Amino acid sequence: MPCGQPESGVPPARYVLGVDVGSTVVKCHVYDRAAAVRGSSCRRVESLYPRPGWVELDPEVLWSQFVAVIKEAVQAAGLHMRQIAGLGISTQRGTFITWHRRTGKPFHNFISWQDLRSAELVNSWNKSLLLKVIHVIFTVLHFLTGNDRYLAPSFLTFSTQQTSMKLSWVFKNIHEAEEAAKENNCCFGTIDTWLLYRLTKGSVYATDYSNASSTGIFEPFTKCWNPTLCSLLSIPMSIYPPVKDTSFNFGAADSEIFGVPIPVMAMVADQQSAMFGECCFHPGDVKVTMGTGGFWNVNTGEHLFASRKSLYPLIGWKIGDEVVYLTEGSMSDIGTAIKWAQDINLFTNVDETAKMAQSIVDSQGVCFVPGFQVPVNDPCLSSSFIGLKPSTTRSHLIRAILESIAFRNKLLYDTIVKKVDIPLQTIRADGGVSNNSFVMQMTSDLINKKIEKPSNADMSSLGAAFLAGLASGFWADKEQLKKLRRIETVFEPQKDSEEYRPAMDTWLQAMKHSLHW
Numbered sequence: 001m002p003c004g005q006p007e008s009g010v011p012p013a014r015y016v017l018g019v020d021v022g023s024t025v026v027k028c029h030v031y032d033r034a035a036a037v038r039g040s041s042c043r044r045v046e047s048l049y050p051r052p053g054w055v056e057l058d059p060e061v062l063w064s065q066f067v068a069v070i071k072e073a074v075q076a077a078g079l080h081m082r083q084i085a086g087l088g089i090s091t092q093r094g095t096f097i098t099w100h101r102r103t104g105k106p107f108h109n110f111i112s113w114q115d116l117r118s119a120e121l122v123n124s125w126n127k128s129l130l131l132k133v134i135h136v137i138f139t140v141l142h143f144l145t146g147n148d149r150y151l152a153p154s155f156l157t158f159s160t161q162q163t164s165m166k167l168s169w170v171f172k173n174i175h176e177a178e179e180a181a182k183e184n185n186c187c188f189g190t191i192d193t194w195l196l197y198r199l200t201k202g203s204v205y206a207t208d209y210s211n212a213s214s215t216g217i218f219e220p221f222t223k224c225w226n227p228t229l230c231s232l233l234s235i236p237m238s239i240y241p242p243v244k245d246t247s248f249n250f251g252a253a254d255s256e257i258f259g260v261p262i263p264v265m266a267m268v269a270d271q272q273s274a275m276f277g278e279c280c281f282h283p284g285d286v287k288v289t290m291g292t293g294g295f296w297n298v299n300t301g302e303h304l305f306a307s308r309k310s311l312y313p314l315i316g317w318k319i320g321d322e323v324v325y326l327t328e329g330s331m332s333d334i335g336t337a338i339k340w341a342q343d344i345n346l347f348t349n350v351d352e353t354a355k356m357a358q359s360i361v362d363s364q365g366v367c368f369v370p371g372f373q374v375p376v377n378d379p380c381l382s383s384s385f386i387g388l389k390p391s392t393t394r395s396h397l398i399r400a401i402l403e404s405i406a407f408r409n410k411l412l413y414d415t416i417v418k419k420v421d422i423p424l425q426t427i428r429a430d431g432g433v434s435n436n437s438f439v440m441q442m443t444s445d446l447i448n449k450k451i452e453k454p455s456n457a458d459m460s461s462l463g464a465a466f467l468a469g470l471a472s473g474f475w476a477d478k479e480q481l482k483k484l485r486r487i488e489t490v491f492e493p494q495k496d497s498e499e500y501r502p503a504m505d506t507w508l509q510a511m512k513h514s515l516h517w
Contacts, residue, residue, distance in 0.1 A: 041076060
């Protein structure tokens with residue numbers, strides 16, 4: 001059936017779209033009222049590497065892929081575009097672009113969250129006297145007031161993953177953007193903002209609270225773009241988009257694009273979207289995503305916990321008067337390490353990896369240290385295998401990679417238990433690596449908790465669709481959404497975590513040896 005203008009007599013809108021623009025793929029699913037997938041499409045995201053350490057996305061290629069997967073998914077479902085009640089968009093976080101407000105022309109490609117071009121700037125700031133002064137001032141303010149909003153700045157350090165430093169780099173190095181900003185003609189946008197701008201032919205310029213809070217430039221306590229940080233980094237305040245609710249009628253896609261004006265009913269950052277898709281609606285609910293990277297998110301309800309150690313606060317979503325906060329911990333090189341292992345022919349099909357790891361009793365002392373992507377706390381960490389022997393086989397190497405994921409899950413879990421003052425409730429996993437039974441079982445053993453895995457691992461797409469469905473009236477409320485959840489497997493602890501102690505201690509030693517390489 002055609003995707004454009006439907007014939008007369010087409011049934012009413014009974015479907016919603018969930019699009020997930022991730023780090024490796026752009027995918028679209030068509031959902032019916034039972035949240036069953038009726039049609040899908042997927043395109044691979046092609047990253048550009050113009051210089052060592054630089055990671056970019058071509059905005060025109062990303063736009064064409066986004067439009068293509070929507071058209072293909074609707075066609076695969078055998079539907080007309082007019083049968084779509086709304087569109088929800090989930091996007092990778094921290095990847096951004098700037099463009100001219102009047103002409104709509106970008107000043108540069110999308111700069112990825114993985115990009116390292118701000119490394120020198122980060123290093124300079126972290127060694128600066130000014131940052132030390134800021135630490136002292138906010139430490140005193142926190143001591144005097146007890147207000148948690150002063151806690152995070154008291155130990156603020158910059159990293160290459162932060163949008164703020166890369167945006168500061170843009171205004172120091174791209175003259176056209178700097179000049180446009182002086183004339184209030186520069187627009188900043190994460191991927192969601194850019195796609196909305198293009199969908200509406202430039203008539204709507206906005207983002208949502210989840211995407212804004214994920215930039216690190218938006219202050220979750222005040223729910224405003226942070227003027228102090230922007231002043232510090234010489235970033236003009238005029239560049240930022242208005243911030244709207246997550247589940248909200250942002251406007252309709254121009255009818256020239258899809259043949260009919262499809263309403264954009266939700267925009268949400270990918271990890272928050274996965275949290276919503278998992279129906280982690282209550283304080284203490286935990287979502288674990290294991291995809292390109294790994295993310296542990298805890299619903300903290302209406303309570304916003306300040307940054308502590310490796311955890312940081314985010315706005316999960318805002319729907320009307322309801323604002324839900326999350327605490328997040330993250331780790332790099334989850335899916336990345338597995339993909340690398342496949343690229344060098346350690347295995348052929350990813351489904352083999354769990355069986356390979358289970359075919360041997362242990363890794364024979366081999367440890368894998370992840371470090372393909374620069375971690376926040378040590379930009380010199382080196383990826384490596386330690387403990388190789390003449391008897392080491394491919395299975396030992398694969399088991400070492402998978403064990404490293406479970407060990408890091410354990411470390412993050414322990415940090416959350418220690419730092420987040422909320423009893424943890426259900427733990428739900430998603431992402432491609434959640435399909436690996438070895439990683440899931442070992443993680444369950446290590447944390448001594450049940451972990452639920454849904455039948456559909458594409459939670460970011462589903463979360464975006466859920467949010468769009470609520471805004472359009474397609475679904476009535478969150479209670480209805482909870483009834484639509486489908487659990488495929490529940491992993492329960494089968495071994496005492498102490499049985500893993502020798503292997504984890506060895507792995508921790510290997511991590512120490514690889515620091516400051």
